Amino acid sequence: MKKLKADAIAGLLCMALGAFFLIMTATNHQLSFIATTSDGVPGGGFFPYILSVLIIIMGGALVVRGLRQADKQYVQWTPENKKNLKIMFLTVAGIVVFLIAWKITAPYFGNNAFMACVFLLEIYLNKLFERSWKFTLIYAVVFTLFIYLVFNLGFSILFNA
Amino acid sequence: MGIGLDVWAAGLSELMRPSVILFLFLGVLIGTMIGALPGLSATMGIAIMTPITFWFDPTDGFAMLMGLWNAAIFAGGITAILINTPGTPASITQSFDGYALYKQGKGGLALGINVIFSFMGGIISTLALILFATPIARFTVTFNSAEYFMLAGFGLSMMVAVSGGDVLKGLILGLAGILLSTIGLDPILGVKRFTFGNVNLLAGISFIPVMIGMFGIGEVMYQIFTRNKEQEAKEIEARKVNLALGKVLPTKKEMKGLVPRGVVTSLVATIIGAIPAAGGDISAVICWGNAKKFSKHPEEYGKGSIEGLAVSSAANNGVLGGAMTTMMTLGIPGDAVTAILIGSLTMYGMQPGIKMFTENAKFTTQIMALMVLANVAFLILGLATAKVSAKVLNVAQPTVWCAVCVLCVVGAYALNNNFFDVLVMFAAAILGFLFKVLEFPTGPFILGLLLGSMLESNMRRALVMSNGSYATFVTRPVSCVLLIFVVITFLYPIVKSLKGKKNK
Structure with a gap:
C-alpha cells in the first residue's frame, strides 16, 4: 500500500x-x-x-x-505479509462467527451456548496458528474451564447475550 | 482543604485486610508475566483486567490494578535484558545496556539493577504524588467551567503534539474522538444526538470497551499482521541460550555511584510523566540520552553500562507517579493506562479532580499507599525470582493471542452484562488496527473520547454563565494562561517544521 x-x-x-x-x-x-x-x-x-x-x-x-508524498510506503508487501493478512482476516472472521453463534444460540441454551462457543473458538484459533491437535484440545479445555470457574462460578456472570 | 492524618489512618487501616494484600500480590504476579511476555503491554493488561475488578470491592480492585501496572512496567525490562526484546515500549532503552550485560555473563546483575532502580523510580514518583497532589488539587478549587474547558483543551493539545510524529493525523483523530463523545444525550439540554434509536447509545459510547478493543484484539490483529517468523525463530534460539546469570545484587560501591543518578532520573521522569501523553518510552529515551551526555563514561552506554541500565529502569517506572498526579488532580490522563483508570474511577462513581481530595479522600490515600505497596511487592518478588524469570518467556505468542481474543469479549461483556459493549469493543479493535497500519496515533483519539464530554459541557456551561460572552476564556487568569499554552502547543510544531524547511 x-x-x-x-x-x-x-x-x-x-x-x-x-x-x-x-x-x-x-x-x-x-x-x-x-x-x-x-x-x-x-x-x-x-x-x-x-x-x-x-x-x-x-x-x-x-x-x-x-x-x-508518493514515494513512501506504509507496508512492504512480502509473501509472509500476505500470508499474515490472510491469517488476520481468518482470525477476525472466526471472532465474528463466534459472536453471531453466541447471539443466536444464547436464547435457547443460555450460558452453556457461550461456553461451547468459547471452546470451539479456541480450537479454531489454535489450529489457525498451526498448533498441534494435542496442544489445541488441552488448551481449549483448560481455557474454557478457566472462564467457567472464574466468571461463571467466581463472579456469577451469565453470558446470556 | 487537604487530606488529614485521620483520613490517612482510616485509609491505611483498610489496606491491612488480607484480601487487599492478596489482590495486590496477584496483580504484581500477573503484571510481571504480562510485562515479561513480548506482545503483552501494561495497557492491554489493565484494559482486560479492569472490567474484572469491577466485581471486587473498589480497594481490592485498585490493589490488583496498581500491582499489575507497576509490575508490568518493571517486568518489561526482563525480556529487554534476556532476549533483547523490550516487553513494553517503556523498556526500549533497557535492551541497549541490559542485553549487553547479559552477554557478558552479568544477566543476574542486570535483572537486579532493573528491579532496584525500577523500585526507586516508582517510590520517588509516588512520594511526589503524595506531596504535590494535594496542593495542586487545592489550587483547582478556584477553577470553574472556563478553566476546566481550557484544561481539557490543553490535555488534548499536548497529546496531539507529543504522542506521534504526525500532528495532522493526531489532530484529526483527536477531533474524531471528541465528535464520537458527542453521541448520546447532550450534557446541557438533554437532546438525543446520533443515537439512531438505540437505547444503548443514550449514555454515549462506553470508554472501557473501546480501550479493551483497541489495546486487546486490535493489538493482536496488528501483531498477527506484522508477524516475522524469522525474528521469532531467533528469539526462540535466544531463549534456549541459558548464559550464566551470576550475582543479582550490586555491590555497595556500585550502588553508591548509581543512587544519585537514579534519584535525579526519577525526579525528571516524574515531571515527564505528568505531561499528558509523555509515557515511559519518551521518559526512558530522554533520560538515557541525557545521562549519557553527563556521564563520566559515555563510551560504555549501549555496551553494557550498569549506569545506563539503572537510569533506564528508574526512568520508566518514574513516570507512573507523575501520570497519576495529573490524572487524580486535574482529571487529565498522563498516559493510556491512567485514561483507563479514569474510566474505572467513573464506574465506581468517582470523578477525578478536586472531589478525589474531599469526598473520596480516603480512597485517594488508599490509591497512593497502594502505589507504594505495589513497588515494595515487585521489589520483593523481583529480587526473589530474578533467576527464574526467564522461564516466563517460554510462552509462544499465538498462545497469548488465543487467550486475549476471548478475554476481551468476556471483559467487555462483564462490564454491564451487555452484548452491545462487546460490539463496541470489536468495532474499536478494527479501528485500532487500522490506526496502527495507517500510522495514526491512537492517543489523541482516546483522549478526545475521554475528555470530549468535559470539554463540551464546560465550554457551554461557561458560556451560559457569561451570557454567551467568549471573553470569559481570556479574562480569567488561569484560563488565559492555559489558552496561551494551547496556542503555543499547536503553533510550536508548525514553526519548527517551517524552520526546518527554511534550513534545508
Whole structure:
C-alpha cells in the first residue's frame, strides 16, 4: 500500500466521517448551532457542526498531502505479509462467527451456548496458528474451564447475550 | 482543604485486610508475566483486567490494578535484558545496556539493577504524588467551567503534539474522538444526538470497551499482521541460550555511584510523566540520552553500562507517579493506562479532580499507599525470582493471542452484562488496527473520547454563565494562561517544521 493511496484514502475516509456527522446534525432540527433558550449560548449541534467541518477540512489536507508524498510506503508487501493478512482476516472472521453463534444460540441454551462457543473458538484459533491437535484440545479445555470457574462460578456472570 | 492524618489512618487501616494484600500480590504476579511476555503491554493488561475488578470491592480492585501496572512496567525490562526484546515500549532503552550485560555473563546483575532502580523510580514518583497532589488539587478549587474547558483543551493539545510524529493525523483523530463523545444525550439540554434509536447509545459510547478493543484484539490483529517468523525463530534460539546469570545484587560501591543518578532520573521522569501523553518510552529515551551526555563514561552506554541500565529502569517506572498526579488532580490522563483508570474511577462513581481530595479522600490515600505497596511487592518478588524469570518467556505468542481474543469479549461483556459493549469493543479493535497500519496515533483519539464530554459541557456551561460572552476564556487568569499554552502547543510544531524547511 503506497503512501499515496493510503494517506489519500485515509483522508477521504475522514472526510466521509465528517460529512456523515455534518449531514446528521443538519437534518436534526433539535441540534441547533445556537441554543433557542438563551442568547448566544451554543446549542446541541454546536460541537458536532464545528468538529465535523474541521474533520472535513483536515481530511482534505491529508488527501492533498497524500497525493504529494508518493514515494513512501506504509507496508512492504512480502509473501509472509500476505500470508499474515490472510491469517488476520481468518482470525477476525472466526471472532465474528463466534459472536453471531453466541447471539443466536444464547436464547435457547443460555450460558452453556457461550461456553461451547468459547471452546470451539479456541480450537479454531489454535489450529489457525498451526498448533498441534494435542496442544489445541488441552488448551481449549483448560481455557474454557478457566472462564467457567472464574466468571461463571467466581463472579456469577451469565453470558446470556 | 487537604487530606488529614485521620483520613490517612482510616485509609491505611483498610489496606491491612488480607484480601487487599492478596489482590495486590496477584496483580504484581500477573503484571510481571504480562510485562515479561513480548506482545503483552501494561495497557492491554489493565484494559482486560479492569472490567474484572469491577466485581471486587473498589480497594481490592485498585490493589490488583496498581500491582499489575507497576509490575508490568518493571517486568518489561526482563525480556529487554534476556532476549533483547523490550516487553513494553517503556523498556526500549533497557535492551541497549541490559542485553549487553547479559552477554557478558552479568544477566543476574542486570535483572537486579532493573528491579532496584525500577523500585526507586516508582517510590520517588509516588512520594511526589503524595506531596504535590494535594496542593495542586487545592489550587483547582478556584477553577470553574472556563478553566476546566481550557484544561481539557490543553490535555488534548499536548497529546496531539507529543504522542506521534504526525500532528495532522493526531489532530484529526483527536477531533474524531471528541465528535464520537458527542453521541448520546447532550450534557446541557438533554437532546438525543446520533443515537439512531438505540437505547444503548443514550449514555454515549462506553470508554472501557473501546480501550479493551483497541489495546486487546486490535493489538493482536496488528501483531498477527506484522508477524516475522524469522525474528521469532531467533528469539526462540535466544531463549534456549541459558548464559550464566551470576550475582543479582550490586555491590555497595556500585550502588553508591548509581543512587544519585537514579534519584535525579526519577525526579525528571516524574515531571515527564505528568505531561499528558509523555509515557515511559519518551521518559526512558530522554533520560538515557541525557545521562549519557553527563556521564563520566559515555563510551560504555549501549555496551553494557550498569549506569545506563539503572537510569533506564528508574526512568520508566518514574513516570507512573507523575501520570497519576495529573490524572487524580486535574482529571487529565498522563498516559493510556491512567485514561483507563479514569474510566474505572467513573464506574465506581468517582470523578477525578478536586472531589478525589474531599469526598473520596480516603480512597485517594488508599490509591497512593497502594502505589507504594505495589513497588515494595515487585521489589520483593523481583529480587526473589530474578533467576527464574526467564522461564516466563517460554510462552509462544499465538498462545497469548488465543487467550486475549476471548478475554476481551468476556471483559467487555462483564462490564454491564451487555452484548452491545462487546460490539463496541470489536468495532474499536478494527479501528485500532487500522490506526496502527495507517500510522495514526491512537492517543489523541482516546483522549478526545475521554475528555470530549468535559470539554463540551464546560465550554457551554461557561458560556451560559457569561451570557454567551467568549471573553470569559481570556479574562480569567488561569484560563488565559492555559489558552496561551494551547496556542503555543499547536503553533510550536508548525514553526519548527517551517524552520526546518527554511534550513534545508
